[in-house]
Amino acid sequence: MADWSGYMTLILQGALVTAQLTVMGAALALVMAFVAGLGRLSRFAALRALAVVYIEFFRGTSIFVQLFWVYFVLPFAGITLDPLAAGVMALGLNVGAYGAEVVRGAVLSVPRDQYEACIAVNLTRMQRMRHVILPQALPLMLPTFGNNAIELLKATAVVSLISLTDMTFQAQVVRAQTGSTLIPFAMILGLYFLMSLAISGGMRWLERRVTRGLDGVR
Amino acid sequence: MEWDWAFVWQIMPTLLEGLKLTLLITLLASAVAMVLGLGFAILRRSSVAVVARGTGWFVEFIRGTPLLVQLYVIFYVLPDIGIRLPPLVAGVIGMGLHYATYTAEVYRGGIENVPRGQWEAAKATNLTARQAWLHVILPQAVPPMIPALANYLIAMFKETPLLSAITVLELMNQAKSVANSSYRYIEPMTMVGVFFLAISLVSVVILKWLEHRFGKVAK
Numbered sequence: 406m407a408d409w410s411g412y413m414t415l416i417l418q419g420a421l422v423t424a425q426l427t428v429m430g431a432a433l434a435l436v437m438a439f440v441a442g443l444g445r446l447s448r449f450a451a452l453r454a455l456a457v458v459y460i461e462f463f464r465g466t467s468i469f470v471q472l473f474w475v476y477f478v479l480p481f482a483g484i485t486l487d488p489l490a491a492g493v494m495a496l497g498l499n500v501g502a503y504g505a506e507v508v509r510g511a512v513l514s515v516p517r518d519q520y521e522a523c524i525a526v527n528l529t530r531m532q533r534m535r536h537v538i539l540p541q542a543l544p545l546m547l548p549t550f551g552n553n554a555i556e557l558l559k560a561t562a563v564v565s566l567i568s569l570t571d572m573t574f575q576a577q578v579v580r581a582q583t584g585s586t587l588i589p590f591a592m593i594l595g596l597y598f599l600m601s602l603a604i605s606g607g608m609r610w611l612e613r614r615v616t617r618g619l620d621g622v623r
Numbered sequence: 624m625e626w627d628w629a630f631v632w633q634i635m636p637t638l639l640e641g642l643k644l645t646l647l648i649t650l651l652a653s654a655v656a657m658v659l660g661l662g663f664a665i666l667r668r669s670s671v672a673v674v675a676r677g678t679g680w681f682v683e684f685i686r687g688t689p690l691l692v693q694l695y696v697i698f699y700v701l702p703d704i705g706i707r708l709p710p711l712v713a714g715v716i717g718m719g720l721h722y723a724t725y726t727a728e729v730y731r732g733g734i735e736n737v738p739r740g741q742w743e744a745a746k747a748t749n750l751t752a753r754q755a756w757l758h759v760i761l762p763q764a765v766p767p768m769i770p771a772l773a774n775y776l777i778a779m780f781k782e783t784p785l786l787s788a789i790t791v792l793e794l795m796n797q798a799k800s801v802a803n804s805s806y807r808y809i810e811p812m813t814m815v816g817v818f819f820l821a822i823s824l825v826s827v828v829i830l831k832w833l834e835h836r837f838g839k840v841a842k
Contacts, residue, residue: 465823466816467781469795474816477808555687562689566788573692586700594688594696601687 412579419575420596426492426561426571427600431554433497434504438550441501442508443534450576456505463502468560471495475566492564502558507549511542544616551608555601562597572596631810634801638814641797648715648793649780655719656775660726667731682724690721691785698789714786718779725775733768734760770834777826781819792819 444456463471466612472495479486486494515538523533565574576589583589632679656832666678685693701708737760745755784795793802798811 418782432793443762461824461827462820465781465820465827467819468782469782469784470812470819472815473795473799474812477802478812481809483685559687559689562691563785565691573689573695576692577695580699586703590696594692597692598684 407437412583413592414587415470415575415579416572416592416596419570419572419593420488420600423558423561423572423597424569424600426489426564426569427498427554427558429493430496430500430557430561432498432569434553434557435495435550437498437501438504438508439504445509446512447507460502462503463499463507468495468499469566470562471499472563488567488569491567492561492569496522496557496560496564499560500553503553503556504550507546507553508542512538514545515541544612547608547612547615551605551612553580554604554608558600558604626809627807628673630805630807634798634805634811637797637801638794638811638818639730641792641794642818644711644792645780645783646785648711648718648783648791649776651715651785652718652722652779653776655715656722656726656779657772659719659723663723663727664730664734667727668734670753682727685721685724690718690782691788693717693721707746708793710786710789714791718782718786722779723774725770725778729768729775730764732771733764736767737763740763747799766837769837770830771829773826773830773833777823777830780826781823784815789798 414489440455441459442454445460447453447456459528473493474526475486475495476491519537519541520533523537528537561571562573565571565577568574572593579589580586663678663682667675667682669675669678694714697708697717698710699714701713741759741763742755745759750759771776783793787796787799790796794815798815801810802808
């Protein structure tokens with residue numbers, strides 16, 4: 406019972422790692438979501454097939470299995486990643502696959518006449534995507550992206566199992582050293598909940614920001 | 624290190640043993656999630672504000688925190704207050720509870736999708752509350768929910784490896800123990816991935832069929 410401030414610091418350090426993983430994983434997931442989501446809508450069959458394989462593969466197995474595979478099997482192929490890189494990679498690729506479906510759905514839900522109007526005013530494919538389709542599709546993606554970000558935050562707990570010192574790992578350390586179970590776990594549950602509230606709050610703000618001025622359009 | 628088929632066949636019985644437990648856990652946990660989820664959905668509609676609000680917060684809290692940590696709480700904290708659960712039971716309860724917060728949303732959506740007029744018509748024809756639920760509301764609310772519920776069943780199946788963290792000997796844990804004792808990681812880990820991928824892909828096909836069969840009733 407001696408050194409609670411020390412244990413507290415340990416858990417807060419873990420919280421930092423968790424936050425770091427969430428942010429880096431989300432960044433990778435965002436990139437993958439757009440690459441694979443737009444890839445699925447590409448006019449090249451090979452690109453479409455590649456995107457489908459990526460999405461189905463990462464959605465078909467859980468983050469846990471992927472993480473262990475990245476961490477334990479890739480070294481035999483000569484690719485050794487430190488736990489943080491393995492964690493970010495598995496989290497980002499996994500959540501990116503879910504995000505890709507969101508991107509695809511949102512882009513497809515932009516009405517057909519918008520595409521026709523773009524062709525009528527002679528926009529290139531790039532211009533069409535950049536200036537007409539994506540600005541309309543983005544507000545549709547945000548709520549689901551928010552949910553995905555929370556799923557990502559929750560999935561970060563799994564990295565504690567490949568010895569990455571995130572919040573869950575530190576809580577286990579505190580449990581092992583003090584024998585107290587309730588305090589560390591209650592504390593990290595609270596911290597996780599605060600983080601997920603922060604994410605959903607941030608997403609709501611972003612949503613207001615992106616939909617500003619769109620009321621008259623839709 | 625090379626891929627070794629002989630080793631794959633050698634570990635297959637162990638992995639299949641694990642797979643059996645994984646499927647069992649999925650079924651039990653989804654049963655818990657279906658029942659508890661309905662409970663949450665009904666409590667959230669309660670006319671007592673405290674109950675409705677309290678359930679809402681509880682559900683939010685469970686959804687906002689990782690399943691792994693919840694499993695740890697059930698497995699490590701509960702024994703302190705005298706509730707000692709075997710790992711399997713702890714896992715099933717933890718996973719069922721976690722996913723119940725998701726299925727509750729499905730139930731809520733399904734029930735709210737039944738038009739108001741149906742409730743009023745049930746009242747007008749003097750049905751009791753029980754009759755209204757059984758013969759009017761549920762028959763219309765349930766079919767559109769089936770694809771979404773099946774979706775969470777698949778999600779639960781994929782999450783079962785988390786239970787290896789609380790020493791349940793499911794597929795992932797079997798693979799890990801095989802890997803640790805033989806120092807070969809490629810085959811067990813890859814086979815686990817293949818098993819999950821294969822079963823998920825098959826279930827996605829079934830899900831598509833369910834959506835086709837039941838999903839359109841709502842519209």
